[in-house]
Amino acid sequence: MILNVVNRGLSVGFIEVTGVAVSSVLLIGDCDHIAMGSIFDTPPESLIVGTEAGLVPLSPE
Amino acid sequence: MVRLSMVDDVKITAVVSSSNFQIGDSRNVNLITRVLAVQKEVSTYQGHEGDLSIFDIYKRDVPFPSYKAENLQVNFHNEVPVIKVGGLRVISVASSSLVQIGSTESIIGIARVKHFRHYAQVPSGFRMRPELTIPID
Numbered sequence: 001m002i003l004n005v006v007n008r009g010l011s012v013g014f015i016e017v018t019g020v021a022v023s024s025v026l027l028i029g030d031c032d033h034i035a036m037g038s039i040f041d042t043p044p045e046s047l048i049v050g051t052e053a054g055l056v057p058l059s060p061e
Numbered sequence: 062m063v064r065l066s067m068v069d070d071v072k073i074t075a076v077v078s079s080s081n082f083q084i085g086d087s088r089n090v091n092l093i094t095r096v097l098a099v100q101k102e103v104s105t106y107q108g109h110e111g112d113l114s115i116f117d118i119y120k121r122d123v124p125f126p127s128y129k130a131e132n133l134q135v136n137f138h139n140e141v142p143v144i145k146v147g148g149l150r151v152i153s154v155a156s157s158s159l160v161q162i163g164s165t166e167s168i169i170g171i172a173r174v175k176h177f178r179h180y181a182q183v184p185s186g187f188r189m190r191p192e193l194t195i196p197i198d
Contacts, residue, residue, distance in 0.1 A: 002135075003133065003136070004135075009141040011145040012145065013146075014147050015148070016150045018151075018152050022156045022174060024170070025161075025168055026161075027161050028068060029161060029164040029165065031165050032166045032167060035125050035167075036157075036168070037123035037172075039118055039172070039173050041176065042176040048177060048178070049180050
């Protein structure tokens with residue numbers, strides 16, 4: 001397959017972003033290849049109740 | 062070949078945790094971060110918390126979309142070789158993130174975040190399921 005891309009004029013007035021977070025990209029330009037991945041884990045067992053100040057050890061995962 | 066990026070005005074408040082704000086071209090950008098987030102009702106620390114090695118999330122592979130390489134020929138013709146932006150306002154760039162004004166070949170970002178909540182006692186109105194929590198005192 002042959003893909004022909006013609007980039008004509010690109011003019012943006014104003015960009016307002018609150019946050020770019022956890023494997024994200026805000027790119028003003030060209031790029032060949034982007035790969036972004038993330039894992040976020042808040043399992044129920046990550047809720048700890050008690051006055052013990054330690055964080056570990058908990059069950060791995 | 063690549064286009065010129067022109068931004069008149071930039072304001073960024075915070076760039077944190079393996080993040081990057083780049084003005085200009087680059088070739089490879091690799092952003093890797095590991096976060097252990099602990100939200101505590103009472104802010105007490107013993108100094109030895111935060112051993113990441115016991116958590117599997119920091120070792121396992123991050124899933125990336127896979128694709129089959131096929132015969133693909135892409136031709137770019139930049140009729141107007143400029144990307145113009147009047148203004149850019151970003152409050153925060155965090156955890157393996159990138160803000161770039163300019164071109165690059167490859168961007169790879171990996172973020173692993175594990176989040177804990179630590180209460181001193183069961184919050185009022187909160188129904189605890191004992192089999193799902195580990196009281197440690």
